[in-house]
Amino acid sequence: MTSTQRREPVNTPLPSPFPEGWYLVATRQALRKAGLIQKTWMGETIVAWRQDDGRVCVAESTCPHLGSDLGPAAGGRVRAGRLVCAFHGFEYDAAGQCVATPFADPPKTARLRVFETHEIAGLIFAWWGIDGREPQWSLPDDALEHAGWSALAIKTLRFPGHPQETTENSVDLAHLRYVHGYDSVSRADKLLVDGHYLESRFDFRRTRRLGKIARLTFDISAYTRIYGLGYSFVEIREHTIGMDLRLWVLATPVDGELIDMSLVSQVREIRAPKRRVAGLGFLPPRLRAPLMNKFISAMQERDVRQDVVIWGAKRYRSRPRLARSDGEIMPFRAYCAQFYSAPRDDVEERPIPSAPDAAVR
Numbered sequence: 001m002t003s004t005q006r007r008e009p010v011n012t013p014l015p016s017p018f019p020e021g022w023y024l025v026a027t028r029q030a031l032r033k034a035g036l037i038q039k040t041w042m043g044e045t046i047v048a049w050r051q052d053d054g055r056v057c058v059a060e061s062t063c064p065h066l067g068s069d070l071g072p073a074a075g076g077r078v079r080a081g082r083l084v085c086a087f088h089g090f091e092y093d094a095a096g097q098c099v100a101t102p103f104a105d106p107p108k109t110a111r112l113r114v115f116e117t118h119e120i121a122g123l124i125f126a127w128w129g130i131d132g133r134e135p136q137w138s139l140p141d142d143a144l145e146h147a148g149w150s151a152l153a154i155k156t157l158r159f160p161g162h163p164q165e166t167t168e169n170s171v172d173l174a175h176l177r178y179v180h181g182y183d184s185v186s187r188a189d190k191l192l193v194d195g196h197y198l199e200s201r202f203d204f205r206r207t208r209r210l211g212k213i214a215r216l217t218f219d220i221s222a223y224t225r226i227y228g229l230g231y232s233f234v235e236i237r238e239h240t241i242g243m244d245l246r247l248w249v250l251a252t253p254v255d256g257e258l259i260d261m262s263l264v265s266q267v268r269e270i271r272a273p274k275r276r277v278a279g280l281g282f283l284p285p286r287l288r289a290p291l292m293n294k295f296i297s298a299m300q301e302r303d304v305r306q307d308v309v310i311w312g313a314k315r316y317r318s319r320p321r322l323a324r325s326d327g328e329i330m331p332f333r334a335y336c337a338q339f340y341s342a343p344r345d346d347v348e349e350r351p352i353p354s355a356p357d358a359a360v361r
């Protein structure tokens with residue numbers, strides 16, 4: 001190499017399309033409706049059903065007896081809360097244990113591999129561990145108050161992507177302005193990282209057109225709590241109307257290439273809007289939150305569709321050339337590293353690099 005040649009930093013790909021963590025499987029409502037759900041989730045084919053007592057089971061989709069597929073398309077069904085295999089009628093309970101067969105005692109060793117589940121607001125998540133290991137941390141308890149809130153609006157988009165890349169956008173403050181057109185984006189507090197948990201608070205303003213004449217300006221404070229790469233929960237206070245929202249952004253790897261991104265939103269009842277919003281004040285209070293939730297859900301979907309164009313064509317740069325306005329990309333990536341490999345005793349822990357403290361204005 002001559003002295004004028006520079007050595008380019010080596011960009012390495014993301015270690016795996018399946019970072020360890022909790023990922024959405026289904027909603028309780030969808031399970032109730034379908035009875036038995038089969039899907040590709042974290043590169044595995046799984047089934048999910050609920051027992052009569054409400055317990056949910058998420059399990060592998062291959063029968064331990066002679067290997068039949070347990071999904072509905074192959075004849076698998078739920079009877080009296082048990083999953084029944086179509087081939088020889090072995091029955092499985094919510095712990096995955098075979099508890100009955102038509103012609104003999106159930107073999108004790110006939111047991112499905114099950115995934116630990118956790119439910120929040122009717123959203124059912126399951127743990128996916130490196131080498132099938134047990135949950136290393138848990139999602140928060142479902143302590144959310146739902147009285148006085150609209151029903152959840154849920155929209156799922158499927159596209160080529162990675163949950164680290166999609167979650168990274170929540171700390172990439174510059175793109176909020178450049179891609180989505182937010183104004184006055186500023187960090188309200190320092191990024192907080194505590195093990196598997198990451199917390200980020202920022203404020204911004206957004207203006208949206210309603211029809212040809214009306215323009216709505218929202219002043220927003222967002223409080224994002226991330227529990228691994230499959231669960232981001234954002235509490236939002238909109239100051240001009242006086243509106244509280246909850247958003248969940250749930251990225252779930254499908255097959256190593258595609259991800260499902262479920263956008264879930266909920267709005268608190270708006271008793272006395274602080275300002276007139278396109279007739280909101282004339283609506284009965286019980287209709288205001290569902291209406292605003294529809295509006296918010298559409299806004300959220302529009303944002304994600306803008307991101308999808310970029311995600312679909314970008315390449316991961318492990319050594320990005322950052323500007324001071326970028327927000328905390330590298331601390332975020334240091335946080336993500338824990339989701340790819342079990343900690344090794346022989347590796348010294350490296351401190352999280354400090355972030356530029358610039359706000360984006």
Ligand code: FES
Pocket residue numbers: 063064065066067068085086087088089090
């Ligand atoms: S393969 Fe499922 S019962 Fe035999």
Ligand SMILES: [Fe+2]
Pocket residue numbers: 169175176179180303304307
């Ligand atoms: Fe975005």
